[in-house]
Structures are given as C-alpha cells and as structure tokens.
Amino acid sequence: MGESISEYMKRRAKQVVRFGREAEAASYEAYGKAIRAGRDLELSSPGQVMRHGARILQEKADRAGAVVSNAARHTQRQAAEVLQHAGRNPVARSAAVGATRLAGNAAGVVRGGVHAVEGLADGAIFAGRLVNPLDRLTSPRGQSAEEQLGRAALNAARDIANYTRKGVNDPNGVLDDIKDLRQQWNRELNPAATPVAPTFAGELRRNFDIGQNQGEVLFDVGSLVVGGPAAKAVKGLSRAANVGNDAKYLAQGHNPETAAYLAEPYPASGMGSHFVPRRTRLPESFGGGPLPKSYMDGPFNRLAPPGISRGDMYELHYSVDPKFHVARLPRKVGGGVWHGGKIGLENYGLPARLWHGSPAPLKARIGGLGAGAGATMYVTEGKEGSR
Amino acid sequence: MTLRPEIQFSHTFPDDAIEDEDDFVQWPGRNVAEALKGALQAKGYRVSEPVDAQHVGWDLDIWQGRKRLGLQISLGDADVNYLIARNMTFFLWPDVKLFRAFLADLQDILGADHRFGRIRWFPKGGISADVAPAAVPFDD
Numbered sequence: 001m002g003e004s005i006s007e008y009m010k011r012r013a014k015q016v017v018r019f020g021r022e023a024e025a026a027s028y029e030a031y032g033k034a035i036r037a038g039r040d041l042e043l044s045s046p047g048q049v050m051r052h053g054a055r056i057l058q059e060k061a062d063r064a065g066a067v068v069s070n071a072a073r074h075t076q077r078q079a080a081e082v083l084q085h086a087g088r089n090p091v092a093r094s095a096a097v098g099a100t101r102l103a104g105n106a107a108g109v110v111r112g113g114v115h116a117v118e119g120l121a122d123g124a125i126f127a128g129r130l131v132n133p134l135d136r137l138t139s140p141r142g143q144s145a146e147e148q149l150g151r152a153a154l155n156a157a158r159d160i161a162n163y164t165r166k167g168v169n170d171p172n173g174v175l176d177d178i179k180d181l182r183q184q185w186n187r188e189l190n191p192a193a194t195p196v197a198p199t200f201a202g203e204l205r206r207n208f209d210i211g212q213n214q215g216e217v218l219f220d221v222g223s224l225v226v227g228g229p230a231a232k233a234v235k236g237l238s239r240a241a242n243v244g245n246d247a248k249y250l251a252q253g254h255n256p257e258t259a260a261y262l263a264e265p266y267p268a269s270g271m272g273s274h275f276v277p278r279r280t281r282l283p284e285s286f287g288g289g290p291l292p293k294s295y296m297d298g299p300f301n302r303l304a305p306p307g308i309s310r311g312d313m314y315e316l317h318y319s320v321d322p323k324f325h326v327a328r329l330p331r332k333v334g335g336g337v338w339h340g341g342k343i344g345l346e347n348y349g350l351p352a353r354l355w356h357g358s359p360a361p362l363k364a365r366i367g368g369l370g371a372g373a374g375a376t377m378y379v380t381e382g383k384e385g386s387r
Numbered sequence: 388m389t390l391r392p393e394i395q396f397s398h399t400f401p402d403d404a405i406e407d408e409d410d411f412v413q414w415p416g417r418n419v420a421e422a423l424k425g426a427l428q429a430k431g432y433r434v435s436e437p438v439d440a441q442h443v444g445w446d447l448d449i450w451q452g453r454k455r456l457g458l459q460i461s462l463g464d465a466d467v468n469y470l471i472a473r474n475m476t477f478f479l480w481p482d483v484k485l486f487r488a489f490l491a492d493l494q495d496i497l498g499a500d501h502r503f504g505r506i507r508w509f510p511k512g513g514i515s516a517d518v519a520p521a522a523v524p525f526d527d
Contacts, residue, residue: 267410271441278438279446279457279473314442322515323471326463327442328415330406337463347515 023053030056084200093200100204101191104211188213243309252343257333262311272304273317273324275358303359314338315345320357322347390483390490391508391524392472397465399502413439416462420445423458423470426496432456432489444469449489454482456489466505469514490524 027049034041043049186193191210197203249259266272278296282289295301303320304313317324318340327338348356400422404415420437424447427434435448437460444461457473472490476482497503507520 271443278440279448279475281448281455281475317442321443322512323459324443324461325469325514326461326467328404328411328462328464330404330411332406332408335464337467339463339467341515341517347512 019054019057020050023050023057025053026056026060027053093203096200097203097207101207101211101214104208104213105215107208107212107215243307245309249311255334258329258336258338261329261333262309262314262338264310266304266308266310266313270304270310270313272302272313273321273357275301275303299359301359303357305359311338315340315343316356318345319348320353388483388487389510389526390487391510391513391521392474392486392490393509393511393514394470394472394493394497394524395505395507395509395514395520396468396470396497396503397505398462398468399465399504411441414441414444416444416460416468419462419468420447420460422500422502423447423460423496426500427458427492430492430496432492451485451489454485456486458493487525494524 027043030052031041031043041052043052183193189210191207194206197206243265244263246256246259246263249262250256252259254262271278274296276291276296278290280291282291290296303316305316308316314327325340329336329338347353398419400418402415403413403418404411405413417437417439424434424437427447427449431451433450438446438448440446440459444459447458447460449456449458455475457475459469459471459473461469461471463469470493472486472493474481474483474486474489476485494506497506506522508522508524509518509520513520
C-alpha cells in the first residue's frame, strides 16, 4: 500500500530534523577548522550556524553530483567508442545487426499481441454497447453504438463506392495504389529495401524497427493459424520480459542469488501448471488410470508460457492453483522457500483462474469465447497485473 | 460440519532434496511422502508410490476400496510445510463420511509420529485466505 499523507509528513519532518543536525555538525566542523587555520568565520546566531551548515552540505552534494555525471559521461563515451569499434569490424557488425533484428522480431510479436487484444477489447466493448438497449439513452446524442455503426457503415460504403468509381475511370490509379502499398510493406519489412544508416547505432535502430515489423506480421499470420482471437496470451508473451529481470525479484525481498535464480528462464522440462489437474483419473469404468500423457502434458493442458521466468511461472501457478503455496529454493542460492503468500500474491477467482490457467492454444481453440473473454480479461488484466 | 483438509506442519525429517549445479534433481519431501504412505497402509488404505510433482512437492494416490482420496505433500523449510488432503470420490455425491474418517486417520498419524509438529488445520482454501487455523481436522 502507498504512503498516506500523514506518513509522508512524518517522514519529511524526520528528514528535516536529520538535515538540521547534519547542517549543524557541518557548521561546527567548519568553525573548528577555521579557528585552527586562523581564519575568521562569524557564526553569531543559530540561524547563521544552520545556513552555513546547509551551504556546506549543498556544496558537498553538488560535488558528488558532478562526479557522478562525469562518470556517466565517461561511460557514455566509452560505450560509443565500443560501438564504433564494433561497427568497423564486419563480423561483429553483421552479428550485432542480426541479433538486433531478432530482438526486434520478439518485440514485434509482443506488439502484435497487444494490438490484437486492444482491437478485440475495443470491438467487444462496442459489440456490448450495440446489444445494450439502454445505450441510446445513456450516450450523448448521435454517439450511441448503433448510430456510430450506421455512420461508419455509410462512410465505408461511400468510400468503397468512390474508390470503385475512381478505379473504373482510372485503372492505373488502383494499380499505383497497390504498388504503393507493396512498396510500403517492402520498406517496412525488407532490410534491403531501404539504405543502410550512416552510423552503426542508426543501423542497429533501423534493423530493430524492421525486425519489429516482421515480428508483428509473424504474430498476425501465426494467430490466424491457431485461431486468432485468443490473442494469444499476450500476458504470457510479455512475461518473457522478466527473464533476466532480477530487479523484480529483489524488490520482492529475495536475496540477489535467489532473485537471479527466479529470473532464469523456466526450464523446458519443468512441470508447469495443468489446466486439467495431473491428479485427475479416468472413471473406473474406463480403467481408472491417469489421462493420456500426450494430453496431460500437451500444449492444450500444460501451462508454461514460452520464455517465462521461473519466478513468474511460480507466481502464475500460485495464482491459478489454490493448492500450490510454497516451493523450495536450491542450496546454491542459499536455500529457503518461495512463498506466494509472503510476497503478497492472491489466488484468482474461478473465472480468472479458468482464463489464466488455460494454455494459449486451448484459449485459441475456444473460438467463440475469444472476443468476449479477451475483452473481459483485457479490462481486468490491468487490475490483476498490478498485483 | 466443517472439514479442514489443509494442514500446515513443521518436521524434523532430513532434507532429502538432491541438486546438481543447475537445479533440483529430486525435489524435497519424498521421505515424508514415504513415511505417510507406510502409516496410511498400516491403517488399511491402498497407497500409490509418491508421484513427483516437482516444485509443488509430492502426491499420493490413496484408495479405500474403490473410492479414491489424495494427499499432496509440499515442503518449504522446517517450519512451513503443507499437506493438502483431497476427496476424489464422485464429485456429484462425494463420500464425506469417508473423507472425515481419512482426516481423522491423518490426525492420528501426524500425532503419533514425533517427527511431525505444530500441526494446524485449515478449511479448504483457508491457507491462501489466511483464515485462522484449528487444532483439529473437523468440528462435530
């Protein structure tokens, strides 16, 4: 929970008192030095003592700030030199450009997912307003979903009609438009279609952008194949960002070794979490044994989003499985326990558990559910994501 | 009647986790699961070998006749450990009497084995919800 106003005021008061003491001490120290050096320093009132001390502290802080910014400038200069050096070496340059484009691909896939879910959510909210009989009454004049849809349909029909008319009169214009579109795609997706940037850093930026565009197309095509609207467990994709992000786990109070361990990628051989629990058995009339392993550990049942960190996998598992509470940490990080309750996690309620506990391919297959559930989760994601 | 199938306990079993340089090769708690398996068998239950549930711990499948129960064993450290008992009888008509008897047997087993200590019983979902525990698995 955040700090209340009274807590803030108390903290500020303490800071002021501490600063006063430090200023006083600095002032007396300066006075002693002045006497020893035979210099005059007139501090005849408490006010003068405080002002002089505060000035000394401020000068100290300024000097420290200058040292830090000098160090930052130095580091920046060194980084630029390393970059320039790498840029002059063709092998390093090619490897860096390739790696940057790959990073762009990953970022683009995530961007595609975010766009898809945003689109879904907006669409579903709009669809919800369309079927709401009160929408006309609650919306400003002319702004109800029905009226907006009517206008949009009219505009779209008019645009299509105009374009068709233009196409009939000027077929070359349509061809030019297609060519323009193709050129635009080529520019956005093909690294060879635009000139190499004059600087190495600029070239990396250009390749990252192209990689990102490629990634988003990849997402769009990929999501068509698996069933689109589930929009892909965007949350799962974004989780990949926490691989290597030990700061997140440090902030939860873990020691640095444990934080680094939790920031490792969740192992491919890991159990993950199961939508249909592993303990489920077939009815006695079907032999009573476990469900086929191919299903139980298959993509439609086992939840372990690709690229998720170990810590995030534990958090996800804790949130969707009320029976999972603790996990032992290995001796190499000092042992101890990961405890979901101790880092402030809560279990999801049943609907969110069903959504978050189901693997992306399963969501994707539940086609009709996609848009509505996608929108619901998109709206609640923010609230839950802040936990 | 309130049943409390979630149990928090401390223990003095040796740490049986096996690790390589990267991670766990065997997660801790197999020895606790084996001890519970033996004790439950002595009370007439049919019990599976401990099933590895990795970071969650170990599972035991338990039968009384054709009716199935389950026990999850999750070890944290010496003080924070959990047993989650499950009634796996037909979900539309769960055998509450059997489950109650199972919890009573579990209470006997935990009480008789000095390696278990500080037993606290929670209702279903009670650990996550941080509800107050009880000293007994059910109220009559």
